[in-house]
Amino acid sequence: MRHLLNLSLILIACTAIAPALHAAGDTPVFPSRTSDPDYEGGKKAIEAGNWTLAVDHFSRAAGRDPLNADIQNYLGYAWRKSGNLDLAFKHYEAALRLDPRHKGAHEYIGEAYLLANNLQKAEEHLARLDKLCFFSCEEYRDLKKAVEDYRRARKQALQ
Numbered sequence: 001m002r003h004l005l006n007l008s009l010i011l012i013a014c015t016a017i018a019p020a021l022h023a024a025g026d027t028p029v030f031p032s033r034t035s036d037p038d039y040e041g042g043k044k045a046i047e048a049g050n051w052t053l054a055v056d057h058f059s060r061a062a063g064r065d066p067l068n069a070d071i072q073n074y075l076g077y078a079w080r081k082s083g084n085l086d087l088a089f090k091h092y093e094a095a096l097r098l099d100p101r102h103k104g105a106h107e108y109i110g111e112a113y114l115l116a117n118n119l120q121k122a123e124e125h126l127a128r129l130d131k132l133c134f135f136s137c138e139e140y141r142d143l144k145k146a147v148e149d150y151r152r153a154r155k156q157a158l159q
Contacts, residue, residue, distance in 0.1 A: 051082035069099035088112050107139035114150045
């Protein structure tokens with residue numbers, strides 16, 4: 001009987017933490033948050049490439065849910081796409097403080113570091129993804145390709 005109770009508690013805990021283990025891929029994947037219209041609005045704005053509207057929606061959502069690593073990651077993504085790397089780094093770092101295993105945040109901050117010409121920091125996040133992904137995952141493959149493309153472009157520029 002005690003084992004059944006322990007198993008039930010483990011299943012409940014796993015169900016509760018599973019959403020926190022979700023990470024964004026190359027194209028943001030959004031967990032269901034139908035109860036937050038700003039989260040949904042941010043999702044639609046990102047899908048439409050409207051970075052300003054995405055920042056507005058996700059900022060309001062973050063005000064209500066400041067400990068949500070996914071929202072911080074999406075804010076970083078929208079700020080990066082809109083060209084503001086300082087705010088992108090701020091939100092990616094917040095996402096990683098909240099969830100150090102957030103694969104999407106590692107991928108996206110690595111891409112932001114490449115935009116800032118900081119290959120070393122991008123490679124640090126690529127190495128972290130290599131450890132997080134038991135087998136290769138989409139986030140690792142995408143950042144690895146971005147790093148390879150960056151190196152190739154730098155090499156061509158030096159020739």
